[in-house]
Amino acid sequence: MGRGERGRGEGGQPVAKEPRRTSAKEPRRTGLARVLRKQVVPAETILWRALRNRALGGFKFRRQHPIGQYVVDFACVTSKVAVELDGETHLRRKISDLKRTTFLEAEGWQVLRFWNTEVYDELDSVKEAIYQTCIEQAQSS
Numbered sequence: 849m850g851r852g853e854r855g856r857g858e859g860g861q862p863v864a865k866e867p868r869r870t871s872a873k874e875p876r877r878t879g880l881a882r883v884l885r886k887q888v889v890p891a892e893t894i895l896w897r898a899l900r901n902r903a904l905g906g907f908k909f910r911r912q913h914p915i916g917q918y919v920v921d922f923a924c925v926t927s928k929v930a931v932e933l934d935g936e937t938h939l940r941r942k943i944s945d946l947k948r949t950t951f952l953e954a955e956g957w958q959v960l961r962f963w964n965t966e967v968y969d970e971l972d973s974v975k976e977a978i979y980q981t982c983i984e985q986a987q988s989s
Contacts, residue, residue, distance in 0.1 A: 891933050891964035892921060898975050899931075907982045916955065918948050923957075927985040930957045931978055935964045958985050 888896075892911070899909040899922055913923035915930065922931040930952055934945070949959045958981055962974050 889933065889935060889964065891935070891967040894971065895922065895931070895933065895967050895974065898971065899978070904975060905979050905982065907979070915957065916951060918951065920952070920959075924982050924985075927982040927989065928957045929978065929982050929985050930959045932959060932961045933964055933967060934961055 896909075896911055898904060899907075900911075902908050907924045907927060907929075909931075910923050910925065911921070913920050913925070913930075915923065920930040921933050923929070932945075945961075949961075952959050960978060960981055962977075966974055
């Protein structure tokens with residue numbers, strides 16, 4: 849087979865690629881989470897800098913983490929704390945946010961919601977609330 853040629857199946861017919869299969873370990877929402885990681889809101893960037901690399905009391909956080917049918921902004925899996933940042937778009941999505949929170953809490957997650965402006969203006973208070981919740985959740989597990 850020469851350079852740039854495609855492989856041929858039996859009889860010289862092109863071989864069709866099989867679609868990528870997701871394993872049981874890879875939730876459906878992983879693709880959406882990957883897209884959301886690239887579409888970052890400035891408040892998420894600021895908070896991520898404060899949470900990443902176990903910077904908050906040694907707790908490991910993931911960004912744009914899929915949980916069931918939802919993708920949360922930040923998640924500490926070991927203590928089951930989900931952190932959501934809300935901007936102006938969430939003013940119109942109160943019902944869907946309530947459904948999301950209800951689902952996550954039913955799955956054992958503690959959900960914290962902060963406005964983007966709180967991250968900009970009161971980052972230390974936001975970090976302290978997240979840290980305290982992680983400690984409480986870790987102790988109750």
